Amino acid sequence: xxxxxxxxxxxxxxxxxxxxxxxxxxxxxxxxxxxxxxxxxxxxxxxxxxxxxxxxxxxxxxxxxxxxxxxxxxxxxxxxxxxxxxxxxxxxxxxxxxxxxxxxxxxxxxxxxxxxxxxxxxxxxxxxxxxxxxxxxxxxxxxxxxxxxxxxxxxxxxxxxxxxxxxxxxxxxxxxxxxxxxxxxxxxxxxxxxxxxxxxxxxxxxxxxxxxxxxxxxxxxxxxxxxxxxxxxxxxxxxxxxxxxxxxxxxxxxxxxxxxxxxxxxxxxxxxxxxxxxxxxxxxxxxxxxxxxxxxxxxxxxxxxxxxxxxxxxxxxxxxxxxxxxxxxxxxxxxxxxxxxxxxxxxxxxxxxxxxxxxxxxxxxxxxxxxxxxxxxxxxxxxxxxxxxxxxxxxxxxxxxxxxxxxxxxxxxx
Ligand code: SF4
Numbered sequence: 001x002x003x004x005x006x007x008x009x010x011x012x013x014x015x016x017x018x019x020x021x022x023x024x025x026x027x028x029x030x031x032x033x034x035x036x037x038x039x040x041x042x043x044x045x046x047x048x049x050x051x052x053x054x055x056x057x058x059x060x061x062x063x064x065x066x067x068x069x070x071x072x073x074x075x076x077x078x079x080x081x082x083x084x085x086x087x088x089x090x091x092x093x094x095x096x097x098x099x100x101x102x103x104x105x106x107x108x109x110x111x112x113x114x115x116x117x118x119x120x121x122x123x124x125x126x127x128x129x130x131x132x133x134x135x136x137x138x139x140x141x142x143x144x145x146x147x148x149x150x151x152x153x154x155x156x157x158x159x160x161x162x163x164x165x166x167x168x169x170x171x172x173x174x175x176x177x178x179x180x181x182x183x184x185x186x187x188x189x190x191x192x193x194x195x196x197x198x199x200x201x202x203x204x205x206x207x208x209x210x211x212x213x214x215x216x217x218x219x220x221x222x223x224x225x226x227x228x229x230x231x232x233x234x235x236x237x238x239x240x241x242x243x244x245x246x247x248x249x250x251x252x253x254x255x256x257x258x259x260x261x262x263x264x265x266x267x268x269x270x271x272x273x274x275x276x277x278x279x280x281x282x283x284x285x286x287x288x289x290x291x292x293x294x295x296x297x298x299x300x301x302x303x304x305x306x307x308x309x310x311x312x313x314x315x316x317x318x319x320x321x322x323x324x325x326x327x328x329x330x331x332x333x334x335x336x337x338x339x340x341x342x343x344x345x346x347x348x349x350x351x352x353x354x355x356x357x358x359x360x361x362x363x364x365x366x367x368x369x370x371x372x373x374x375x376x377x378x379x380x381x382x383x384x385x386x387x388x389x390x391x392x393x394x395x396x397x398x399x400x401x402x403x404x405x406x407x408x409x410x411x412x413x414x
């Protein structure tokens with residue numbers, strides 16, 4: 001009998017994680033069995049990422065590994081996601097699913113499956129992938145039309161398309177029924193939620209994203225809602241005052257800064273100044289008691305002088321952000337920044353990344369220190385070998401307790 005087994009390897013952002021999970025569920029509903037990527041499978045799906053050169057490299061590496069595994073057991077390799085959509089030629093995959101065909105991915109995989117007789121010998125799975133039962137991603141929009149000068153995503157994913165509130169509510173209710181305790185609102189640019197609505201018009205009152213969050217809170221009973229990212233343009237008084245009333249929205253805002261230097265932000269084609277970013281930070285602190293304010297920052301952007309790097313560091317310190325994800329600039333062919341003058345030497349990028357990472361570590365430690373002694377609400381997620389259980393607080397502070405049950409929400413003194 002043919003074993004319809006499928007294994008996923010997902011690179012990159014939370015949107016990719018959501019899309020792999022969705023495709024996996026769709027295939028499961030059609031009788032497929034999910035297995036681990038290190039196991040024998042009939043189909044290996046690699047959900048690729050192209051956000052940096054390193055992401056491209058990793059995507060190629062995993063595809064090559066999947067292809068050689070496929071050769072051994074007569075399986076096939078499927079490439080999807082942003083890198084696969086941009087770099088179709090030269091990929092080691094039997095099927096490449098472009099982002100625009102993603103909704104037909106399960107059909108395309110089944111068509112391929114039916115064509116290939118080699119699947120008949122595929123071995124039975126020895127391991128079934130465990131399901132994540134505590135936290136789920138829900139995608140509310142796809143695409144981006146901001147065209148930051150370094151970013152390939154608008155070319156890979158196209159313009160903004162929002163998913164209707166009714167569809168999102170239906171999915172959130174399914175999550176609640178499945179015992180999910182926290183949903184993470186995900187998208188490529190969730191700030192643009194409401195633009196290019198895919199299905200019927202929503203009954204929005206006021207600001208679209210705040211309206212959606214209220215509906216999720218009121219209609220689904222999900223205890224925790226986390227926003228995966230926001231931009232300063234969204235953080236105005238109307239928005240913050242509305243969401244601050246929704247108790248299930250976590251006091252954790254990931255607001256990508258990219259640089260604290262106004263001149264670098266301009267070259268990046270970001271649509272805010274450091275001063276506007278700071279106003280958003282202050283506004284969030286007015287409505288929330290020491291919320292987690294995490295960010296992404298790029299060092300070594302073309303033309304970045306030592307002075308601009310210093311400005312960026314000073315700004316981040318002054319904003320007192322709680323966690324930094326630091327990226328060394330890597331030019332993506334096809335974006336304006338790729339051919340900008342003043343590309344920075346790797347050794348300089350390395351040095352600046354090192355300084356920025358040290359600052360990030362200092363800020364993270366100081367944020368955690370300020371929360372010592374406070375009672376935090378922790379969603380337990382992972383059981384460790386010694387019986388300890390770890391999870392995250394609403395502020396996304398990782399907490400480990402000596403005992404507990406994954407899926408439980410507990411109050412604990414940090
Ligand atoms: S907002 Fe900028 S960085 Fe983010 S996906 Fe859009 S273009 Fe890329």
